[in-house]
Amino acid sequence: xxxTSPSARAQAPSGRPRTEPALGADSFRAAAxxxxxxxxxxxxxxxxxxxxxxxSSLCTLSLEPLLVSVAVDRRSPLVDAVRGSGRxxxxxxxxxxxxxxxxxxxxxxxxxxxxxxTAPMRTxxxxxxxxxxxxxxxxxxxxxxLPGGDHAILVGQAVAADTGDGExxxxxxxxxxxxxxxxxxxxGVHA
Numbered sequence: 001x002x003x004t005s006p007s008a009r010a011q012a013p014s015g016r017p018r019t020e021p022a023l024g025a026d027s028f029r030a031a032a033x034x035x036x037x038x039x040x041x042x043x044x045x046x047x048x049x050x051x052x053x054x055x056s057s058l059c060t061l062s063l064e065p066l067l068v069s070v071a072v073d074r075r076s077p078l079v080d081a082v083r084g085s086g087r088x089x090x091x092x093x094x095x096x097x098x099x100x101x102x103x104x105x106x107x108x109x110x111x112x113x114x115x116x117x118t119a120p121m122r123t124x125x126x127x128x129x130x131x132x133x134x135x136x137x138x139x140x141x142x143x144x145x146l147p148g149g150d151h152a153i154l155v156g157q158a159v160a161a162d163t164g165d166g167e168x169x170x171x172x173x174x175x176x177x178x179x180x181x182x183x184x185x186x187x188g189v190h191a
Contacts, residue, residue: 036172039101042070042154043121043129044088046081049112050121050129053078054105056171058090066158068138071151076110079145079152086142088156089124091131094166095178100131101169102176125160136163 037056044051053076061067070090072079082088093101100119103109121129124139131137140156147153170177 033173036170036177038092039169039171039176040070040090040092041100041104041119041131041134042072042078042088042090043131044078044082044085045123045127045129046085049081051078051081051110051112052104052119052129053110054101055090058092061155065143067143067155068140068158069153069155071148071153072110074147074150074152077112078110079154081112082142082154083145085128087126087128087140088142088154089126089128089130089137089139090156091134092136093131093169094133094135094164095169096166097131097134098169098176134164135166135168137161 038058040055040058042053042055053072055070055072057069057071059069061069068090070088103119120132122132124130124137126139126141128139130139138156138158139160140158143155143157145152145154167179170179
């Protein structure tokens with residue numbers, strides 16, 4: 001039975017196919033808020049300007065080649081800056097860096113920082129800024145920009161990466177959070 005055959009489709013108790021209710025943005029957003037993610041800062045340097053924005057959509061995409069992806073509102077000036085520079089970095093934040101997450105999530109984030117950056121940064125191989133004291137970072141050359149509805153999906157080929165110490169900063173149900181329980185062992189028993 002193929003997944004598209006009439007007998008494989010969901011059916012109401014009467015045997016007739018169910019009609020799908022329209023999914024609204026509010027319901028979609030409410031469900032998405034329950035997906036816990038790590039928090040990072042996407043950065044690039046284009047010309048003399050540094051651009052940065054808090055993101056929670058980092059995904060390790062491929063091991064051959066080494067690719068990561070991150071989604072950003074397609075209207076953000078950061079998207080044009082990444083396209084123009086051909087590079088970006090993503091720094092995964094530790095729980096002690098919540099203030100940095102808030103700074104780069106504020107209205108206007110994604111624009112050039114000017115002289116008002118509040119986070120120490122350095123460059124690695126590509127010249128894209130990496131945040132100091134972060135949990136992990138990926139320094140990437142731009143591989144592609146894909147359409148993703150109202151977002152642009154930036155795909156980068158990682159040319160350098162490293163880790164730091166600490167616990168991750170998490171985002172769940174509209175709030176920043178941290179790990180506050182012992183890890184679950186593979187057998188399901190708390191360590």
